[in-house]
Each structure stands twice: as C-alpha cells, then as structure tokens.
Amino acid sequence: MKYKAICSDIDGTLLNSIRDLSPRLIEAVNRFPTHFPVILASSRMPEAMRHLVAGLGKHPQPLIAYNGGFVLSSIGEILEDVFIPLALVEKILRLTEKSEIHISLYQGENWYEEDDDYWSQREMRNTKVQCTWMKGLDVVDLWSKGDSGAHKVMCMGDSNELNWLFGELHFQHANELHLYRSSDTYLEIAPKAISKATGLQKILAHEYEFDMEAVIAFGDNYNDIDLLQSVGWGVAVDNAKPEVKAVAKEITLHHKEDGVAAVLEKLLLQV
Numbered sequence: 001m002k003y004k005a006i007c008s009d010i011d012g013t014l015l016n017s018i019r020d021l022s023p024r025l026i027e028a029v030n031r032f033p034t035h036f037p038v039i040l041a042s043s044r045m046p047e048a049m050r051h052l053v054a055g056l057g058k059h060p061q062p063l064i065a066y067n068g069g070f071v072l073s074s075i076g077e078i079l080e081d082v083f084i085p086l087a088l089v090e091k092i093l094r095l096t097e098k099s100e101i102h103i104s105l106y107q108g109e110n111w112y113e114e115d116d117d118y119w120s121q122r123e124m125r126n127t128k129v130q131c132t133w134m135k136g137l138d139v140v141d142l143w144s145k146g147d148s149g150a151h152k153v154m155c156m157g158d159s160n161e162l163n164w165l166f167g168e169l170h171f172q173h174a175n176e177l178h179l180y181r182s183s184d185t186y187l188e189i190a191p192k193a194i195s196k197a198t199g200l201q202k203i204l205a206h207e208y209e210f211d212m213e214a215v216i217a218f219g220d221n222y223n224d225i226d227l228l229q230s231v232g233w234g235v236a237v238d239n240a241k242p243e244v245k246a247v248a249k250e251i252t253l254h255h256k257e258d259g260v261a262a263v264l265e266k267l268l269l270q271v
Contacts, residue, residue, distance in 0.1 A: 001270055003232060004214040005037040007064075007200055008260060010044060010052065011182075012220040013237050017256040019126055021055045028264040029056045039203060041196040041217075041227060043067045043152060043180070043188050045106050048127035062207060066151040067178065067190045067223050068199030070108060079202040082191045083107070083149030086140060088173065092153055092189065093136045095168060099161050104131075105139050106152040112139045119156045152190055159184040180223045188223075197226040216267070218252075218260050219244060235263055 006029075008014045016022045029038060038056055040049050041064035053061045062079075063072045071080035089105065096103055102119040105112040113120040113131040120131060134142075143149060155165060166179055166187055178195075180188040196219075197212075204211060213232040219225075220240040228234025229247050236248035237259040245251055253259035 001267065002214070003216045003267065004210045005039060005204075005208065006032075006217075006264070007039045007041055007196075007215050007227065007231065008218040009196070009220060009224050009227075010040055010042040010049065012239060013218050013224070013255050014040070014052070014260055015255065016258070021052060022258050022261065024258045025261040025264075026056060028261045028268065029058065031268050032264075037061060037208065039064065039200065041068070041199060041224075043154075043182070043190070043223065044127060045111055045129065045152075046070070046072060046109060048129045051128055062203040064196055064199035064203070066106060067180070067188075068194035068196050069151040069190055071199040071202050073203070073207055077206075079206055080194065080199055081108075082194045083151060084153060084177065084189065084191050086143055086147075086149045088176065089143075089150045089153060090137070090140050092155075092165075092169070093140065096155070096165065099157070099165075101155050101157040101161050101165060103136055104152075104154040104156070105136060105150050106154070107143065107148065107150055112136070123154075152188060155187040155189065156185055162187045178223070180221070182221055182223075190223075195226040196223060197230040200227065200230070216263070218263070219248075220255065235260075 038058045039062050046063050046065045049063050053059050060074045062074050069082045111131045112134045114135050176192050178190040178192055212230050215231040216233040217227050217231040218235045219228050220237050234248045235250045235252050236245045238254040252263050
C-alpha cells in the first residue's frame with residue numbers, strides 16, 4: 001500500500017450523524033494492519049479523543065489536540081506545547097464580559113467552565129468529558145503562577161456577537177491568533193504558530209520512518225486546509241467548506257454517509 005498512516009479530523013469528518021464512530025468505519029479501520037497508525041487531529045482536548053481511539057481498536061496512538069497546539073506521542077510524551085499568551089486570554093475574557101458569549105478555557109488535560117448552562121452541558125455531552133468549574137479570571141490567576149496560557153479558547157453563542165468578537169480579535173491580533181468559525185455559533189481560538197499539519201510533522205519526525213507524502217488525511221473545515229495540503233493524499237468529506245474541497249485531491253461522501261470509511265475501503269482493495 002502506498003500510504004502508511006491515516007490522519008483524520010473528528011467532528012464533521014470521522015463521526016456520524018450522532019457524533020459517534022459507525023460500525024462500518026470501525027470495521028474498515030480494523031482491517032488495516034495492527035500497527036498501521038490512525039492519528040486523530042482535532043481542536044478537541046486529548047481526553048475527548050482517547051475514547052475514540054480506543055473505539056477504533058487502535059489504542060494507544062499519537063494525538064494532535066487543540067489544532068496542533070498540544071501534541072502527544074503514542075506513549076504520552078509531549079511533542080508540542082504552544083499556548084495563547086496569558087495576556088491575550090485575559091483580554092478575550094475582558095472583551096466578552098458584557099456580552100452573552102460563553103467562554104471555555106483549555107490547557108493540556110484540563111477544561112475550565114465558569115457557567116453550568118446549555119453550552120457547557122452540550123460540550124460535556126458531545127465530548128464525554130467532565131469539565132472543571134472555575135471562573136475565567138480565576139483560571140488566568142492559576143495559570144499565571146506557572147507562566148502559561150491556553151491551548152484553546154472556545155467562544156459560543158449568538159452569531160452576531162461572535163462576528164463582532166472575530167472582527168475585534170482579527171483586527172488587533174491576526175498575527176498571533178488562529179480564529180476558526182467552526183459554525184455560526186462557535187469561534188475557536190488557537191495560537192497562530194501551529195496547525196494540524198505542524199502537529200503531524202512533529203509526530204512523524206519523532207515516531208515513524210516516513211514523511212507526510214505517505215499519509216492520507218481527512219477533513220471538513222478551515223483548520224484542516226493546511227493538513228490536506230501537506231500530506232500525500234488529502235480528502236474532503238462532501239459536507240466540507242468550499243475552501244477545503246478546493247485544496248483536496250479527493251472528495252468523498254458526507255460524514256453522515258461514512259465518507260471516511262468509503263475511502264478506507266477503497267484503500268484496502270489496493271493491498
């Protein structure tokens with residue numbers, strides 16, 4: 001087989017309509033050799049990815065979390081650790097104080113929520129992870145003791161308020177922050193210096209004897225563009241953004257129609 005590893009986005013790509021692994025996908029993955037890497041690359045935190053790796057029967061695997069800001073080897077070594085500076089985290093919190101925007105803060109294995117509301121409950125339900133309840137500025141104070149910051153700031157709420165926040169941050173900090181609109185009601189913020197592609201490069205250099213050309217990758221959103229462009233074969237699901245489809249070498253079925261599994265089944269025929 002030409003390709004020696006799979007790298008896939010999760011939400012909107014790998015998971016089905018009920019945000020789970022389909023039996024068809026699990027069966028396809030399990031037909032690959034035991035040591036064939038299946039590397040998940042997501043804006044999710046590591047704990048929200050591990051149960052999916054286990055569900056695919058591929059545990060343990062390297063993980064590209066927070067869009068490449070926090071990258072772990074298959075034995076849990078930290079290969080990349082890039083933060084949003086603490087001053088910028090605090091600025092985002094201050095900017096949104098008088099809005100209805102819900103802010104979630106992430107660092108490494110920890111996820112902090114200030115309010116027990118629709119948004120926090122939805123994230124716990126979707127990711128199967130329990131957050132830590134703490135006020136945003138108290139989290140900033142906690143992080144200041146270790147001279148660190150956030151791997152991800154997730155903002156959720158009214159699309160007009162998020163449009164305003166996107167504009168403010170893009171105007172003032174476009175050189176420092178990646179701003180991803182994963183939907184009208186979500187704005188995900190990550191450090192500018194990283195991407196899923198840089199995370200995959202770190203993993204391959206550390207753990208494997210092949211390069212990006214030997215990887216087939218799957219994605220659907222703006223934060224997948226670099227990844228699909230950097231690997232040997234980049235595949236967009238049919239529900240992908242037009243910009244993602246434009247850089248892909250193949251467009252597969254919708255994520256709700258097992259688009260990833262369909263491509264993997266074709267690959268298996270080439271063995």
